[in-house]
Amino acid sequence: MPDNPTYVIETDGLSVGYGERAVQRGLNLRIRRGEIFVLLGGSGCGKSTVLRTLVGLVPPLAGSVRILGQVFAEAGREPDENPALLRHIGVMFQNGALFGSKTLLENCALPQETLTARTPEEIESISREKLRDVGLLDFADFLPKEISGGMQKRAAIARALTLDPDILFLDEPSAGLDPVTSAELDDLILRIREERGTTIVLVSHELASIYAIADRAVFLDRATHSVLDEGAPAFLRDNSPHQAVRAFFNRTPERKPPDHA
Amino acid sequence: MGERQEKAGFLESAGRAAVGAAQSLRDALEFMGRVVAAVACGIARPRSFKLPDFGAVFLRAGAEAVPVTLLVGFLLGFIIAYMSATMLNKFGAEIYVANLIGLALIRELGTIVAAIVLAARSASAFAAEIGTMVVNDEIAAMRTMGIDPVRHLALPRIAAGALALPLLSLFADLAGLFGGYLTLAIFGYSPRIFLTNAFAFCSAGDLATTLAKGVVFGILIAATGCRCGLETGAGSDAVGKATTSAVVSALVLFIAADGIFALVSSALGA
Ligand SMILES: Nc1ncnc2c1ncn2[C@@H]1O[C@H](COP(=O)(O)OP(=O)(O)O)[C@@H](O)[C@H]1O
Numbered sequence: 276m277p278d279n280p281t282y283v284i285e286t287d288g289l290s291v292g293y294g295e296r297a298v299q300r301g302l303n304l305r306i307r308r309g310e311i312f313v314l315l316g317g318s319g320c321g322k323s324t325v326l327r328t329l330v331g332l333v334p335p336l337a338g339s340v341r342i343l344g345q346v347f348a349e350a351g352r353e354p355d356e357n358p359a360l361l362r363h364i365g366v367m368f369q370n371g372a373l374f375g376s377k378t379l380l381e382n383c384a385l386p387q388e389t390l391t392a393r394t395p396e397e398i399e400s401i402s403r404e405k406l407r408d409v410g411l412l413d414f415a416d417f418l419p420k421e422i423s424g425g426m427q428k429r430a431a432i433a434r435a436l437t438l439d440p441d442i443l444f445l446d447e448p449s450a451g452l453d454p455v456t457s458a459e460l461d462d463l464i465l466r467i468r469e470e471r472g473t474t475i476v477l478v479s480h481e482l483a484s485i486y487a488i489a490d491r492a493v494f495l496d497r498a499t500h501s502v503l504d505e506g507a508p509a510f511l512r513d514n515s516p517h518q519a520v521r522a523f524f525n526r527t528p529e530r531k532p533p534d535h536a
Numbered sequence: 537m538g539e540r541q542e543k544a545g546f547l548e549s550a551g552r553a554a555v556g557a558a559q560s561l562r563d564a565l566e567f568m569g570r571v572v573a574a575v576a577c578g579i580a581r582p583r584s585f586k587l588p589d590f591g592a593v594f595l596r597a598g599a600e601a602v603p604v605t606l607l608v609g610f611l612l613g614f615i616i617a618y619m620s621a622t623m624l625n626k627f628g629a630e631i632y633v634a635n636l637i638g639l640a641l642i643r644e645l646g647t648i649v650a651a652i653v654l655a656a657r658s659a660s661a662f663a664a665e666i667g668t669m670v671v672n673d674e675i676a677a678m679r680t681m682g683i684d685p686v687r688h689l690a691l692p693r694i695a696a697g698a699l700a701l702p703l704l705s706l707f708a709d710l711a712g713l714f715g716g717y718l719t720l721a722i723f724g725y726s727p728r729i730f731l732t733n734a735f736a737f738c739s740a741g742d743l744a745t746t747l748a749k750g751v752v753f754g755i756l757i758a759a760t761g762c763r764c765g766l767e768t769g770a771g772s773d774a775v776g777k778a779t780t781s782a783v784v785s786a787l788v789l790f791i792a793a794d795g796i797f798a799l800v801s802s803a804l805g806a
């Protein structure tokens with residue numbers, strides 16, 4: 276189905292932001308199939324905004340987003356929520372964004388009900404399978420408020436996986452989690468990629484997690500509103516010509532849990 | 537000089553207020569357009585059309601609002617009847633209180649009481665529920681799943697409002713009439729005479745108009761709650777602001793609509 280099998284996400288001259296104000300400009304991202312790609316940068320530099328633009332929630336101020344070879348969002352075009360493409364992406368928002376009035380099982384069923392032709396029996400069995408994959412099968416009938424924050428994030432990943440997406444977008448999956456839970460989440464992300472070949476685009480602050488899972492990272496700069504550098508995290512840490520990038524990576528020693536919880 | 541500046545300041549703020557009002561009217565109309573589109577989409581494919589949570593929303597907005605509607609309707613009927621009766625009593629004409637109460641309640645007051653109750657209880661609740669979902673990114677999550685929030689969140693609530701308000705207005709009418717009857721009972725009139733007089737000036741057409749008004753106001757009030765919820769911005773006070781503006785705009789809109797109804801019906805000679 277894709278025109279270009281190498282890149283599942285391509286952005287050309289993409290500027291993102293709200294109203295008139297660009298938060299990031301001139302993004303030319305090329306994300307390969309099966310890659311784990313990380314958006315890096317200080318707070319407020321626009322990582323979430325870029326992610327929201329890639330999934331079609333925020334219209335681009337300039338440029339375009341192609342997903343699986345098809346134009347998904349373009350400046351000056353009304354976002355026509357394209358179910359054919361939505362079917363191929365899964366999104367986990369910064370705080371999970373589970374539907375508060377629905378159980379975990381119902382949360383997992385909802386995207387399948389709208390975007391697939393699966394029967395109710397198939398939907399239920401797939402939902403349970405995904406909840407089992409993230410270790411939450413026993414909590415299928417719980418409401419989001421009845422489980423912990425880390426469990427909510429895992430449930431949100433299970434919900435995003437129910438469509439067997441080609442691309443999974445994760446906004447700060449490990450933020451606010453204790454180091455052990457965060458490491459478990461890293462293992463889960465690696466396992467998803469291994470088992471399904473899913474392309475994963477994520478926002479992360481946790482250096483330990485970034486070194487453990489990322490193939491490639493792009494560093495977004497808040498001051499210049501543009502990409503400062505791009506490459507493998509360890510390479511950027513040691514070789515980036517940009518002081519800001521090296522400083523970001525050297526802020527905390529590698530693979531040590533941060534001392535604040 | 538100072539006075540001219542003050543005038544310019546006044547003009548400027550009046551201008552801004554007018555622009556703001558025009559903007560919110562446009563938002564409201566645009567939202568109604570999206571609601572109509574969602575309804576049309578449902579009519580085009582009736583088989584896949586569901587109103588999730590309609591029952592639960594209707595219970596909360598309608599059934600649970602009955603006690604307070606009865607209370608307010610009763611007090612309003614009793615107070616108006618009592619005040620009119622003490623005056624009309626001087627002319628020995630207190631029985632006409634029944635005619636007055638019947639006409640006022642059925643034509644106007646019952647619907648107004650029910651609409652205020654719906655705006656206060658449900659426009660606010662809808663804005664808070666949906667606004668919390670916005671802040672929590674649940675609406676964003678819906679959109680990435682191809683779910684239209686207008687169709688799945690707003691339509692069931694608007695349908696519940698459209699059904700609840702005419703029923704609530706009937707409850708308000710009944711309670712108000714009971715309050716009016718209590719007053720006349722004090723003056724020694726029987727229920728039969730009260731009822732005969734209360735309905736003397738009312739026609740079936742009045743009742744039908746009242747019910748139709750109830751449906752329209754119910755749609756307006758519920759839709760305003762949903763719209764303000766969906767327009768919730770960022771920040772910790774956003775849901776509170778959305779809730780306040782939902783109640784205020786719902787009240788303003790329904791009173792404006794009531795005025796239009798009155799103008800149209802007097803133009804039609806009703
Ligand atoms: N809905 C919004 N409307 C207007 N500005 C926003 C909105 N969301 C975020 N912003 C602004 O955009 C900038 C980038 O935010 P964000 O993408 O959330 O950053 P990050 O995820 O990197 O911390 C911030 O300055 C923020 O204040």
Ligand SMILES: [Mg+2]
Pocket residue numbers: 322323324369446
């Ligand atoms: Mg963010």
